Amino acid sequence: MMTPMRYVVLVLCVIVSLHFILTVSHEAYGNATSISHLLAGQKKVDDSHYAVPDLYHWPDNSTYRVQDRRANATIVMLARNSDLKGVVKSMKQMEDRFNKQFRYPYTFLNEEPFTDKFKETITELTNAPVEFGLIPREHWYQPDWIDEAKASAAREDMVKNNVIYGGSLPYRNMCRFNSGFFYRHELLSKYKYYWRVEPDVTFFCDLDYDPFLFMQDHGKVYGFTIALPEYVETIPTLWNTVKDFIKKNPDVIPADNAMDFLSDDKGDTYNRCHFWSNFEIADLDFWRGEAYSKFFDHLDAAGGFYYERWGDAPVHSIGAALLAPKDKLHFFHDVGYRHEPFQHCPRSESHKNGKCWCSLDDENFDYHWYSCLPKFDRLFA
Numbered sequence: 610m611m612t613p614m615r616y617v618v619l620v621l622c623v624i625v626s627l628h629f630i631l632t633v634s635h636e637a638y639g640n641a642t643s644i645s646h647l648l649a650g651q652k653k654v655d656d657s658h659y660a661v662p663d664l665y666h667w668p669d670n671s672t673y674r675v676q677d678r679r680a681n682a683t684i685v686m687l688a689r690n691s692d693l694k695g696v697v698k699s700m701k702q703m704e705d706r707f708n709k710q711f712r713y714p715y716t717f718l719n720e721e722p723f724t725d726k727f728k729e730t731i732t733e734l735t736n737a738p739v740e741f742g743l744i745p746r747e748h749w750y751q752p753d754w755i756d757e758a759k760a761s762a763a764r765e766d767m768v769k770n771n772v773i774y775g776g777s778l779p780y781r782n783m784c785r786f787n788s789g790f791f792y793r794h795e796l797l798s799k800y801k802y803y804w805r806v807e808p809d810v811t812f813f814c815d816l817d818y819d820p821f822l823f824m825q826d827h828g829k830v831y832g833f834t835i836a837l838p839e840y841v842e843t844i845p846t847l848w849n850t851v852k853d854f855i856k857k858n859p860d861v862i863p864a865d866n867a868m869d870f871l872s873d874d875k876g877d878t879y880n881r882c883h884f885w886s887n888f889e890i891a892d893l894d895f896w897r898g899e900a901y902s903k904f905f906d907h908l909d910a911a912g913g914f915y916y917e918r919w920g921d922a923p924v925h926s927i928g929a930a931l932l933a934p935k936d937k938l939h940f941f942h943d944v945g946y947r948h949e950p951f952q953h954c955p956r957s958e959s960h961k962n963g964k965c966w967c968s969l970d971d972e973n974f975d976y977h978w979y980s981c982l983p984k985f986d987r988l989f990a
């Protein structure tokens with residue numbers, strides 16, 4: 610009877626004999642497996658000869674590909690500790706579709722301190738620097754001069770009318786913060802451009818050019834992917850407040866602005882079109898500038914962030930469309946993006962170049978009846 614040990618010895622013998630036979634009969638096999646060859650392989654690695662030409666990495670050598678040039682920019686996300694799961698989903702895609710190559714720093718903001726678990730989970734997802742910031746109280750909470758009785762009556766009214774987030778005070782704080790304060794946070798003061806990301810969004814395509822450098826080189830101030838009308842119940846007096854601002858500050862309104870995106874009658878009424886601000890690639894200095902600062906202060910003083918439910922999307926959009934020349938706005942047609950319940954999917958060459966996994970046949974919001982993109986297109990027709 611053979612023991613297991615004998616089996617092992619037998620198998621080894623067979624392997625050694627095979628190796629010997631192959632070495633003698635097949636010269637190439639012998640060369641490849643000889644000790645001297647294996648050692649030589651480890652000795653010197655002259656890889657200059659084998660270096661992959663740049664061309665293979667970056668087939669169309671556009672100026673915006675990974676290179677030494679970097680923009681002064683950060684990826685920014687406002688989030689609660691309880692948003693962690695959705696934050697991770699968004700950030701992992703951000704890394705895989707874009708930032709693994711570019712390593713732009715992340716900035717997370719919250720009106721409460723982030724937990725260690727939040728910070729550790731996030732930091733593990735990237736090699737890029739990550740900073741966590743606490744929002745100063747005076748940038749977040751409802752100011753004292755707001756009449757709370759009036760504000761709470763407005764909230765109750767909206768609950769009765771089923772207005773989305775109509776009864777929420779935190780949601781109002783968030784909208785006001787995003788409208789007029791995030792760009793003043795000390796962690797953002799060192800940057801010029803930002804990409805705003807929200808929890809639970811989807812990025813469908815690889816982005817292998819640098820959108821921040823694109824903004825910089827073309828002097829753009831605001832980039833978007835989806836445009837649609839705002840719920841009228843949330844902004845009953847917003848446009849009158851804007852018209853009052855225009856009357857008082859004609860000097861900060863450029864003639865070639867995008868008013869025709871906002872209004873179908875040269876500014877008399879608001880058509881409610883706005884860029885969906887859960888995605889933004891934009892210039893922080895534009896918000897920090899004189900024109901928008903005056904604009905925000907004017908809106909804030911009217912109290913509509915609390916007496917109504919003004920969203921940061923219409924406020925940013927009206928600010929950008931009114932106070933910047935229209936050619937400083939940019940539709941990021943090549944960014945495949947979804948925030949429930951709408952998505953933008955790139956077309957034709959961009960779909961192919963981005964290796965997008967969204968389907969063009971369905972669910973593309975661009976020319977859906979509810980989309981404001983046609984109004985944006987017409988600005989340049």
Ligand SMILES: Nc1nc2c(ncn2[C@@H]2O[C@H](COP(=O)(O)OP(=O)(O)OP(=O)(O)O)[C@@H](O)[C@H]2O)c(=O)[nH]1
Nearest residue numbers: 687688689692718719720779780783806807808887
């Ligand atoms: N720190 C903090 N962040 C908030 C709060 N409310 C909302 N946010 C963040 O603000 C952004 C917008 O909030 P969302 O709840 O996504 O609002 P929305 O996009 O209008 O609506 P849904 O995404 O459909 O819920 C997200 O990045 C949230 O994580 C809050 O009370 N505190």
Ligand SMILES: *[C@@H]1O[C@H](CO)[C@@H](O)[C@H](O)[C@H]1NC(C)=O
Nearest residue numbers: 635636637638639640641646
């Ligand atoms: C094996 O190595 C010898 C000496 O280095 C060389 O002359 C011969 O061409 C090699 N044979 C093969 C098949 O690579």
Ligand SMILES: *[C@@H]1O[C@H](CO)[C@@H](O)[C@H](O)[C@H]1NC(C)=O
Nearest residue numbers: 663664667668669670671672
């Ligand atoms: C890409 O770079 C090469 C070499 O620098 C140049 O010859 C070529 O014209 C460039 N192609 C494009 C499309 O810019």
Ligand SMILES: *[C@@H]1O[C@H](CO)[C@@H](O)[C@H](O)[C@H]1NC(C)=O
Nearest residue numbers: 681798799800801802893894
């Ligand atoms: C980045 O931009 C900010 C805002 O414009 C500016 O204060 C800062 O000096 C810039 N940093 C660099 C390195 O250019």
Ligand SMILES: [Mg+2]
Nearest residue numbers: 807808887948
């Ligand atoms: Mg959201």
